[in-house]
Amino acid sequence: MYRLLAILSFYKPFMVWSFVVNAIIGFINPHVAPALITKLFLTVFAWYYVSETNEKRKLTFYKNLGISQILLFSVVFIVDCILTIIFLTVFKEFT
Numbered sequence: 001m002y003r004l005l006a007i008l009s010f011y012k013p014f015m016v017w018s019f020v021v022n023a024i025i026g027f028i029n030p031h032v033a034p035a036l037i038t039k040l041f042l043t044v045f046a047w048y049y050v051s052e053t054n055e056k057r058k059l060t061f062y063k064n065l066g067i068s069q070i071l072l073f074s075v076v077f078i079v080d081c082i083l084t085i086i087f088l089t090v091f092k093e094f095t
Contacts, residue, residue, distance in 0.1 A: 006065055007075045010058070014046060018080055019087070026091040035084050043077040 021042065025035045050059060051069065062072050 003065060003067055004075070006062060007067065007072055008079070010062065010072060011076045011079060014076070014080075018042075018083065022084055022087045022091075025084075026088060026095075030088050030092050030095065032085055032088055035088055036081055039080050039084055040077065043073055043080065046076075047073045 018039075021038065022035070025038060029035075047069065050056065059069060059072075062069075
């Protein structure tokens with residue numbers, strides 16, 4: 001359980017940007033499949049950014065908890081997909 005909470009604390013700074021992207025996707029094309037493909041691209045970009053810059057130090061904490069980079073970013077992607085699907089479903093209902 002503490003691993004999931006650690007992963008969610010890693011996701012917290014990305015959450016605001018995720019909702020901004022959700023809003024943009026909702027206005028442009030509120031379909032789920034293109035939104036999830038966009039989120040996959042953004043997750044891969046976040047992984048590249050974190051692993052290739054000075055932000056790499058943050059990954060040491062998660063490595064010490066026994067969380068690999070693949071697990072970290074895959075759980076972040078799954079949580080982000082769930083939030084995106086919920087957001088787009090609600091967004092479609094009101095537009």
